Amino acid sequence: MNVAAVQLRPEFGNIARNVARIVELFSSKDADLYVLPELALSGYLFESTDEALSLSQAPGAPEFDPIADVGREKGAAVVVGFAERAGSAVFNSALLIAPDGRRATYRKIQLFWGEKAIFEPGDRQPGTVDVSGVGLGMMICFDWIFPEVARSLALQGADIICHPSNLVLPYCQEAMVTRCIENRVFAITSNRVGTEERAGQSLTFTGLSEIVAPSGEILARASADREEVLVVEIDPRQAREKKITPTNDVLADRRPGLYALDAPPVRRGD
Numbered sequence: 664m665n666v667a668a669v670q671l672r673p674e675f676g677n678i679a680r681n682v683a684r685i686v687e688l689f690s691s692k693d694a695d696l697y698v699l700p701e702l703a704l705s706g707y708l709f710e711s712t713d714e715a716l717s718l719s720q721a722p723g724a725p726e727f728d729p730i731a732d733v734g735r736e737k738g739a740a741v742v743v744g745f746a747e748r749a750g751s752a753v754f755n756s757a758l759l760i761a762p763d764g765r766r767a768t769y770r771k772i773q774l775f776w777g778e779k780a781i782f783e784p785g786d787r788q789p790g791t792v793d794v795s796g797v798g799l800g801m802m803i804c805f806d807w808i809f810p811e812v813a814r815s816l817a818l819q820g821a822d823i824i825c826h827p828s829n830l831v832l833p834y835c836q837e838a839m840v841t842r843c844i845e846n847r848v849f850a851i852t853s854n855r856v857g858t859e860e861r862a863g864q865s866l867t868f869t870g871l872s873e874i875v876a877p878s879g880e881i882l883a884r885a886s887a888d889r890e891e892v893l894v895v896e897i898d899p900r901q902a903r904e905k906k907i908t909p910t911n912d913v914l915a916d917r918r919p920g921l922y923a924l925d926a927p928p929v930r931r932g933d
Contacts, residue, residue, distance in 0.1 A: 715746050823897075
């Protein structure tokens with residue numbers, strides 16, 4: 664299958680313009696799966712929860728219809744980041760739209776910096792969605808620094824981790840190589856570019872969207888500052904081979920009974 668990372672420069676608050684640009688970009692190249700950045704419809708730097716709510720959508724909102732229409736025409740799945748309205752709460756979410764019209768939502772678990780003042784933290788376990796026999800999992804941006812998120816998706820059968828992002832730190836793109844190696848999965852990190860200056864802050868996003876193989880090979884990487892669409896042909900079945908030597912399997916060799924994953928953190932020197 665052909666998979667695509669769509670690197671975008673959203674205009675804050677201009678949902679109609681951003682949707683039109685998304686459709687223009689991913690209409691330009693054919694793929695079976697497109698991954699778009701975090702908060703691709705709205706932009707990132709909200710001044711308040713109320714502002715985020717004013718620019719939010721429910722997963723069935725009509726704003727997604729042009730994106731779903733192109734996906735259906737191409738027979739492709741699309742993953743797009745958005746501000747999800749749920750009553751009076753708003754989540755930093757990703758929506759997967761399958762070519763048959765099914766929709767699945769993931770709510771970001773690990774909120775970054777100022778996001779904690781705007782969004783509710785994700786309240787659902789990350790899961791996988793089967794699309795044409797391929798297991799697709801979703802995580803969002805800062806989830807990358809918590810290896811449990813990617814591991815959870817791998818244990819649930821994800822062949823490809825779809826990773827919408829608005830990255831500002833310099834570490835993630837290289838760290839996703841490790842996430843792919845330790846879980847033997849593909850990952851599509853779709854980042855944004857540009858600078859936003861709002862709410863007394865200025866953030867410059869790092870671009871460098873990438874598609875990484877289960878071996879850790881970077882199959883494609885975008886520029887740091889331009890909108891572009893990366894397309895790579897992959898074989899998802901490669902993600903189902905979890906052995907790294909004839910006797911070592913990255914999932915089967917786990918010994919969870921010996922890991923203190925539920926223990927409180929030890930902070931020495933406090």
